[in-house]
Amino acid sequence: MKERSIVLRPDERERFWFLVEKTDSCWIWRGTLHNQGHGRFSARSTMYFAHRISYEMVNGPIPDDLVIDHKCWNRACVRPDHLRAVTQMENMQNLSGPHADSKSGVRGVSWDRTRNKWRADICVNYKRIGLGRFDRIEDAIVAVEQARAEHFGVVS
Numbered sequence: 001m002k003e004r005s006i007v008l009r010p011d012e013r014e015r016f017w018f019l020v021e022k023t024d025s026c027w028i029w030r031g032t033l034h035n036q037g038h039g040r041f042s043a044r045s046t047m048y049f050a051h052r053i054s055y056e057m058v059n060g061p062i063p064d065d066l067v068i069d070h071k072c073w074n075r076a077c078v079r080p081d082h083l084r085a086v087t088q089m090e091n092m093q094n095l096s097g098p099h100a101d102s103k104s105g106v107r108g109v110s111w112d113r114t115r116n117k118w119r120a121d122i123c124v125n126y127k128r129i130g131l132g133r134f135d136r137i138e139d140a141i142v143a144v145e146q147a148r149a150e151h152f153g154v155v156s
Contacts, residue, residue: 005061006043006046008043012043019041019050026076026077026079026082027077027078027079028076029051029076029077031050033076034049037075039076039078049068051068051083054079054080057080062085067091068083068086069085070082089126092123093152104118106137106140108120108121108122108144109137112133117133118133118135118136118137118139119133119134119140120133120143121144122144122151124151131144
């Protein structure tokens with residue numbers, strides 16, 4: 001969903017910050033949550049993502065080709081220094097772990113029941129790259145971590 005920039009009126013800013021619980025680490029959104037856990041804020045009959053509003057209050061408008069990434073991996077966090085504007089691909093590389101429906105519990109590693117082996121894959125520029133099939137899950141994990149380090153400079 002693409003949102004346009006919003007500048008809050010003083011009363012809306014006050015209401016926005018009233019819905020934030022500031023802890024020592026994250027600033028947790030206590031208002032309405034989107035079904036994926038992001039905060040939602042209504043202003044002038046329009047719903048906005050709370051983290052986008054927080055980011056824009058400090059940094060200005062978000063470029064059209066960028067999204068906001070939670071460096072802390074907490075979708076309910078609206079602390080501006082925990083947020084950064086990145087490409088969608090960079091955002092996907094900052095995942096905190098495997099997808100919720102992962103059977104292996106490791107991002108990029110799945111069970112290939114047709115071959116009875118662990119399969120390792122990464123995604124580069126929206127294209128899946130197969131890294132091979134392995135008898136041991138540990139070997140598949142090593143393959144995924146090495147490929148991520150090579151392509152993205154990170155290991156997760």
